[in-house]
Amino acid sequence: RxxxxxxxxxxxxxxxxxxxxxxxxxxxxxxxxxxxxHKKAYYKWRIDETYINIKGKWNYLYRAIDAEGHTLDIWLRKQRDNHSAYAFIKRLIKQFGKSQKVITDQAPSTKVAMAK
Known part of the structure; x- marks a missing residue:
């Protein structure tokens, strides 16, 4: 308005x-x-995931930020699993190139995805 x-x-x-x-x-x-x-590889990424409630349903939000705190990408999924984490990381690498350092909260799905 x-x-x-x-x-x-x-x-x-x-x-x-x-x-x-x-x-x-x-x-x-x-x-x-x-x-x-703005496609470039950043030195350090921080990847985190959290649950959010949308219209009464719980969803999983992945978020990646760079060292300066700028959001690189977000991704909303209905479930938290290794495939979702791997797809999100693969998407980040495709968009920005490979990062030299990735910091996570050590969630099991993210650990498995990083190992691939």
């Missing part, structure tokens, strides 16, 4: 639902472009 008001002040009459649809459509595209431009 704030964006539609800002645009209205500048002479562009747009309904707030239109702005919402724009965000839904173009945010993933802009994110993919950003990831391609």
């Amino acid at each position: 704030d964006i539609s008001e800002i645009l209205r002040e500048r002479g562009v009459n747009v309904h707030h639902s239109t702005v919402y649809r724009w965000v839904q459509e173009y945010a993933p595209i802009l994110y993919q472009i950003w990831k391609k431009k």
Whole structure:
């Protein structure tokens, strides 16, 4: 709603639902472009996983950050297993290259995935 008001002040009459649809459509595209431009291997990654409740169902959220605290990637899964952890790490390596050092919370699934 704030964006539609800002645009209205500048002479562009747009309904707030239109702005919402724009965000839904173009945010993933802009994110993919950003990831391609900022593709580099970071020296140190920190990988963590946690449970979160979404609409009454428990899901598993994987998150990787670099040494400066910037989020490299996140991945939401319905279950926590070796395959999910391995797929997330494989996805990180594909996006950013291999890291020299990876720090985890020593979760069993992450240990198995790192060994592969």
